[in-house]
Structures are given as C-alpha cells and as structure tokens.
Amino acid sequence: MPLRQAALFVPQDIQQEHQQLSEYLRHLATKYYQDDAPEVTDDIYDQLYRRLLDLEEQFPFLKQQDSPSVHVGAEPKRSFSKIAHLAPMLSLDNAFSEEDIRTFLARLRRFLAPGTTFLPIEIVIEPKIDGSSVALRYKRGELVSAATRGNGTVGEDITRNVRTIRSIPQCVSKLVDEDLVEVRGEIFMSRKDFEALNASRLENGEAPFANTRNAAAGSLRQLDPAVTAERSLQFFAYALYPQMPSVSTQWDLLTHLQTLGFAVASVRELCTTEEDVFAHYKEILSCRAALEYDIDGIVLKVNRLDWQKRLGASSHAPRHSIAYKFPAERAVTRLVDIQIQVGRTGALTPVAILEPVALNGVIITRASLHNEDEIARKNLGIGDRVILQRAGDVIPQIIEVAVAAPQHTPYVFPTHCPSCGALSVRDAKEAVRRCPSGLSCPAQRLERLAHFVSKGAFDIEGLGRRSIRFLLKAGKITSPVDLFTLEEREKRDSNPIAQCDGWGQVSAEALFRSIAARRTITLDRFLFSLGIASVGAITARLLAEHYKTYATFRAETGSLEALQEDLAQISGIGPQTIADINAFLTCRENNALLDALAGSGIEGGPQGLVRVLAVERVAVETMSLFSGKTVVFTGKLEHTSRAEAKILAERLGARVGSAVTRATGYLVVGESPGNKYTQATVLNIPILHEKEWLKMAEEETTR
Numbered sequence: 001m002p003l004r005q006a007a008l009f010v011p012q013d014i015q016q017e018h019q020q021l022s023e024y025l026r027h028l029a030t031k032y033y034q035d036d037a038p039e040v041t042d043d044i045y046d047q048l049y050r051r052l053l054d055l056e057e058q059f060p061f062l063k064q065q066d067s068p069s070v071h072v073g074a075e076p077k078r079s080f081s082k083i084a085h086l087a088p089m090l091s092l093d094n095a096f097s098e099e100d101i102r103t104f105l106a107r108l109r110r111f112l113a114p115g116t117t118f119l120p121i122e123i124v125i126e127p128k129i130d131g132s133s134v135a136l137r138y139k140r141g142e143l144v145s146a147a148t149r150g151n152g153t154v155g156e157d158i159t160r161n162v163r164t165i166r167s168i169p170q171c172v173s174k175l176v177d178e179d180l181v182e183v184r185g186e187i188f189m190s191r192k193d194f195e196a197l198n199a200s201r202l203e204n205g206e207a208p209f210a211n212t213r214n215a216a217a218g219s220l221r222q223l224d225p226a227v228t229a230e231r232s233l234q235f236f237a238y239a240l241y242p243q244m245p246s247v248s249t250q251w252d253l254l255t256h257l258q259t260l261g262f263a264v265a266s267v268r269e270l271c272t273t274e275e276d277v278f279a280h281y282k283e284i285l286s287c288r289a290a291l292e293y294d295i296d297g298i299v300l301k302v303n304r305l306d307w308q309k310r311l312g313a314s315s316h317a318p319r320h321s322i323a324y325k326f327p328a329e330r331a332v333t334r335l336v337d338i339q340i341q342v343g344r345t346g347a348l349t350p351v352a353i354l355e356p357v358a359l360n361g362v363i364i365t366r367a368s369l370h371n372e373d374e375i376a377r378k379n380l381g382i383g384d385r386v387i388l389q390r391a392g393d394v395i396p397q398i399i400e401v402a403v404a405a406p407q408h409t410p411y412v413f414p415t416h417c418p419s420c421g422a423l424s425v426r427d428a429k430e431a432v433r434r435c436p437s438g439l440s441c442p443a444q445r446l447e448r449l450a451h452f453v454s455k456g457a458f459d460i461e462g463l464g465r466r467s468i469r470f471l472l473k474a475g476k477i478t479s480p481v482d483l484f485t486l487e488e489r490e491k492r493d494s495n496p497i498a499q500c501d502g503w504g505q506v507s508a509e510a511l512f513r514s515i516a517a518r519r520t521i522t523l524d525r526f527l528f529s530l531g532i533a534s535v536g537a538i539t540a541r542l543l544a545e546h547y548k549t550y551a552t553f554r555a556e557t558g559s560l561e562a563l564q565e566d567l568a569q570i571s572g573i574g575p576q577t578i579a580d581i582n583a584f585l586t587c588r589e590n591n592a593l594l595d596a597l598a599g600s601g602i603e604g605g606p607q608g609l610v611r612v613l614a615v616e617r618v619a620v621e622t623m624s625l626f627s628g629k630t631v632v633f634t635g636k637l638e639h640t641s642r643a644e645a646k647i648l649a650e651r652l653g654a655r656v657g658s659a660v661t662r663a664t665g666y667l668v669v670g671e672s673p674g675n676k677y678t679q680a681t682v683l684n685i686p687i688l689h690e691k692e693w694l695k696m697a698e699e700e701t702t703r
C-alpha cells in the first residue's frame, strides 16, 4: 500500500500498533502531566507521538475520539522555557531561637552604625507563607511574564499558568507609565482548597498531595494551564522592583502593593524592639492554626528600604531579612515493622515502617535507621511507640522510644540476606552487615543494574527497576554487558520482548533506541556506573580527571602499588577508596566486564560494546544545595575518610566547620557521633546521616 494514501481498510497489525501506541502515550502523558514523573525523554515521546500521527494520517479511521491526538489536542509542550531573572531571586537565612534573632539584630546594628549599641531599627514582620515564590513582570502595566525561582538566576516560564490565578492582576492601571516592574511574592493554596483537592483526588484514585506547598508547586508546574486553572491558587505580594521613589519603607510598600491591586498577607506587624519581635512571634505561632493558609515561621525585614539597600545580600540571602522558623515538630507513632533492604554492594539497610503520622504537614510512613547498631542503641522493638523528628527537608529520624510495647522485644537484626538467604557478614571495622553473594544475589544484581543505568551513570531512559526486574526474570540479561547485545539477540529470540505481556513492539523499540543512544559515555560516568564500593559520582570524577582516558585507566591501575602511587596524591581519594578500587580490579569477573563493555584499552586490542570518551577537568559546582553552607562532620564516617568528605563538601561550594553553631547548615553524622549531634538536635539543625549526605551530594553533582 503506498504510504500516505488514506485507506479505509486498516490491517490488523496496524490497528494493534495504534492501540498499543495510544495506550502508551496516554500512560506517558499521565506520568508527565499529573505525576510530574516523566518516564521517557521529550525526544522519545515526540517520536512516538509523530508515529501515531503518521498512522492516523494514513488510516484516518483510526482517529477515534479517545485518541491521544484528539484528546491532548495540539502536540503538547513538553517543558517550560526559561526566564532569566532581572535580579537574583535569593533565599532567606533561617533563625530558630531568640538568640539567633538577637545576633541578627546586632549584626544589622554593626553594619548600619558601627560602634553604637543602640540604634532603633524598625522591623516589619510578615508571615512566612508555605508556597512557591514567583516573579511577575509588568511592562507598561501589562503582565508579560511570570517565572518560578528556579536556581535563583533562571526560573521556569509559568506565565500561562499564572494567568489563570484570579488574585494576580493581568493589567495594573497604576503601572502603565512604568516601563518594566517586577512584583515578587508567594503563590499558595489555602488549607480549605487543599483539603477539597485531596478529597477529589482520592475519589478519582489519584495520590493526594502531601502538603499545601506541594499542592501549590505541583499545580503551578502543570504544562497544561487548564489544570492550573482548576486548582484554587492564591498570591500574596511582598516585593517590588525597582523601588518607587514615593515608597520608602517595607510597611508602606505592602500598602502600596495593595493599592496597585495585589493581595498581601493578612498578618503584618511593625516592631521597634526585640521584645516586640518575640511577642509577635509567639502570638503568630499560637494563632497559626486559625490562619487560612499554612505558614512555617515569620519573616523579619528591616523597614527602611534605603537601609535594606545598604545592607545588600550575600550570595544566597539578603542581609536585611531573616526567616524565624517555627520549631520542628515531633510526632509519636508506632513502629510497625523493620524491613531490610539489600543495596548494590550488599549492604543490609534497615528501614522503619511506621503507622502513618503527620509531621510538619507531611504524612510519614518510613524512617531510615542506618544500621543495626543504631537499632540496638535506641533499643527499638516492633510495636513500640517512637518519637519522630524532621528537621529541615531531610528524612525523618526516630529520636527514641516513647512507650515500649507491652511485650517489648528488642529487634534482632537478621543474620541472613533476605533476598538470597546467604549468611551475612560484618567486618569488625564496619557498622554495616553485608550479603557476600555479589551478583548471584538477586537483590544485588537488580540494584547494580539499576545503578548502571541510573541518571549519573549510563542514564538509559525508560529503563527503570520494573523493566530491569522483567528482563532479569525473563532471562534476557544477567549483567550490564547484556544490555548492549539485547537488540541483536532479540532478532533471533523465539519469545521476543515485543511479544511479552505489557511490552509490544513500540515499547521494545523505544527501549532499544534508548540503549543505543548511550553507547558513548564519558569516563567519569563510566567509572561511576561500575558500582565500585565508595566510588560515588564525585570520586568517579576525580578518577576520570586524573586518568583522562579509559586506556590510561586500564593501563595504570594494574596493581595496588600503582594505584597508591597515583591516587594517594589526589586530595579527595583516601586509602579506603584505593582499597575498594583495587578489590574491584583484582576480581576476574570485573575485568571481563570491563573488557566486554569498553575493550582492553590496548591500542589495536579487542574493542568493547561502548565507547568511553576522555574527560577534561570538570568545573567545581557553584550552585549546589550546599553552596555557601557550613557543613560539620561528627562520628566515624564509614564510606569516606574525613579528608575525602571535606573535599567533597568543598567541591559542592560548602565550608567545613569544626563546631556546631547556629550558622551550621548541615551536620553529617557517622558512627558514634559526639556532642555535636545533641547540639544540632537542640539547635534544630538539619542532620544528615553519612549515607543521606553522600546521596544528596551525588545528586547535586549529577544534576
């Protein structure tokens, strides 16, 4: 049949392909638009969508009412474009105690009038709205763009979504004489609207949002503005750029914003003394529940705008304002179970399964437990009621047992791997118990493959744990090498993936395409993908920067002595890492894996299935979660040396502090932490266990 000619008769295989393709596109659209969790790249989606349009052009009969081409309308826009902010959208420094506030006010005085101890500084208090900040640009009074905060320098263009928010004026008549004005503020969802939205989501079988902030952010980031329009979002303004000559204080600015037609928060106080600030903090904290919207603290702002200008800003926050946060909440719940997860290096990690409980507006069902010693130290037993705490945005932690179960039995850590049943081993120096079975343990095999294809490694789109599990179970793959021979082998397979349940030709081909797209990889990602113990994304980069090419890496890592000689000079790579690399490279199977994947590295020698590109020096991270923060370490680190951890932190733009103070950004704790742990808990400083820290640091580097 000539291509592009319309036909009434539709062959059965075409009908089948169209049906499968439609279902898959609908599934992808739901994942993308509603769950904010895309499963394939824009490119793959676009190709699939074009194939659907082609089929429907050839066979118009296929184009029924429910086809994604009809339903979604025009080819959907797959991502937001970017908007560069006129001035950086900064964050706020946090205060947690009266002492922090005194320090802040004293610093203001020192800055504005050095040498004086008494300088009346008027402070405006506003509630700290738990929403999403937005920058609205008005050109000659017309709303022309709206952007999220993004990374502070560049945000996402959410203009079309913001146009659906009723409390945001499209046109401000009083600004028609101004060329360009930016209004900043917070978009949020009221508690009432949040509850109604969640109720209807539950009714429709959709997952509820965890809190009002997520609901607001999720609703704003909809690619289809019609969805945003259905969600009741509101906006409170708090800043205006450039400053108006007629407005000289923050207090008047809020009134001015109202005159322009913007809503501002209903709570606002003007303070002249520290005591005023503390009294209003307590008052607002106590009436928090009566407000229609969620707040997580108050914001103190120097009232005089000329002083605000003089005070300026550090790289991440203005010096004229500070967030005075409400205390971290604690909650009591029941420890329902302790599950053991097997990681890619065989580490057995316990996870606490909890009776669901709300903490800082988030429903908590799990908490990390780190290792068996921690369980023993806290004397946890199934059925105990435990105290949970969540400081900052980190994983909640079990602080202690509140009420032990009537028949309290201390939890006994399993001696065997829950996946393969092998007797686990615990190195005397380590707190971790490990399954020794390596790749013959199903859980480790799955985790290693998942790591191999993950974002910072080979980054194979659409190959999630579910597909890997299927491929393993179907005997299609056993090691990473098999991924790159899969397509060829499939041609001769009597039971090809395309015919397996839940797959089909289209998904199978999409998978082959994503694998083929990753046959070339840079050395840093390649080394990271191997899953060598203690070689995370950062160490992999250091190694790649050192060896530069795969050939040099293979040639110069032949013995422990060679590794020591080379790597001991690299700050950031400690003896443990060197030992781990050596252990990996002295294993015959791993060498076979390297040979098969990337070749021997010898010129003229056998070639591998992938091409590894050389790496040049990689720039130090400048905009990470840790940049400008002080990180303090305590306790014995299991996965990295202190020196390595320090370098890692510095590469992420953090400073490393030796003591916990109010200025500490994060406390990273290893085994047997000291007093710093208690101090950080008291000061409400986010605490990261070593693994969480490594995970976050890795995510920051692979972002």
Ligand code: IVH
Pocket (backbone or CB within 6 Å): 089, 090, 091, 092, 126, 127, 128, 129, 130, 131, 132, 133, 149, 186, 238, 299, 317, 318, 321, 323
């Ligand atoms: S002033 C330089 N005022 O809190 C940033 N921010 O933790 C100046 N926020 O990104 C922001 N309520 O999204 C300011 N009344 C308020 C606020 C507020 C909520 C958010 C804002 C900011 C974040 C910092």
